[in-house]
Amino acid sequence: MIANRVRFGKVLSKLEQKPFLPDPNRGGEAETKIINECVWVTNTQTYVYWILVGLTVGVTILISFIKKLINNDYRDFPYGPFTILNITSNFNYEVCWVYQAFGMSAFTAAFVSTDLLIVAVLAHISYQFKVLQNFLKQMVEISYKHMIEDGGMDNSKTDMDTSTIPWKYLRETLKTAVGYHQAILDIASEMETVFSKLLLVAFLDTIIMICVSIYHASKILRTSYSAFMVLRNNNSKSM
Known part of the structure; x- marks a missing residue:
């Protein structure tokens, strides 16, 4: 992620330039609403994700710290035993306790940032297709509006007659739509190229975390089962 930060920055900066910025002449107020909805969705995802992750990591560290104050057990760590030292x-x-707490917090922050970066770019590209869809629905109206602005028709008429729209206005609008569609496909392709390795790393990190979690869960289950069998044998002997 750090090595490709320049390429990441270029992809993100393109989303803040034309033709991806809201254009009232292209989609009207509906386009502005779509872009605002996209911003709201990505911001909500970011806040919710960070809050949940912060609570999860913070509560785990806090519980371990409280246990250490109460029991003074050297085997109690936030994320499992530490046997190197x-x-x-x-x-x-x-x-070791501080290393685990800060190390896991830093790893979590990097992992969450990667996830949110990928999700934000995908969300913006998806909403750009919605903007394009809205533009295609209004192509005829936009062409008619351009014709009136150029003085090609008396603007005192309220009824829109699509048959009177010259081809040059329709072609201009269609050319804009095709160019916008191609720009979306280009940035999607560039995003796939830039983020492919990042997605692979995120996938591998997820697999590793799942494997480690299952391993620790199996140890807990094995310990619980052993304790249960010992208790059962003691009860059998007492009877």
Whole structure:
């Protein structure tokens, strides 16, 4: 992500330039509403994602910290036991605990930023297709409006007669639509090229996290099962 930050910046900057900016002459107020909806959706996703992730990581670290204050158990860490150093030493334990807390927080921040970056770009490209769809629905009306503005027809008439629109106005509007469509396809293709490795890394990170979670869950289940069998045997002997 850091190595390709310049290419990422170019893709994002293109979304803030023409023809991707709201254009009242192209789609009217409907286009502005579509773009505003896209901004609202991406902002909402960002806030909700960061809040949930922050609560998840923060609560995990807080629970581990409270347990350490209450029980003073050197085996209690936020994200599993740490066996590289001698954690029976209080200093080593605190260093490992801080390392786990800050290391996981930094990894989570990078992972969330990657996810949100990809989702934001995909959302904007999807909404650009909605803008294009809205533009195609109004092509005839826009051509008629251009004809009136050029003085090709008396603007005192309220009824729109599409048969009176010369081909040059329709061609101009159609050319704009085709160019806009091609621009969307180009930035989608560029996004696929730039983000392909990033998507692969995000996918592999997700797989690794799932595998680690399943491994820790299996250890908990095995420990619980062993404790259950010991308790059962003791009860059998007492009877």
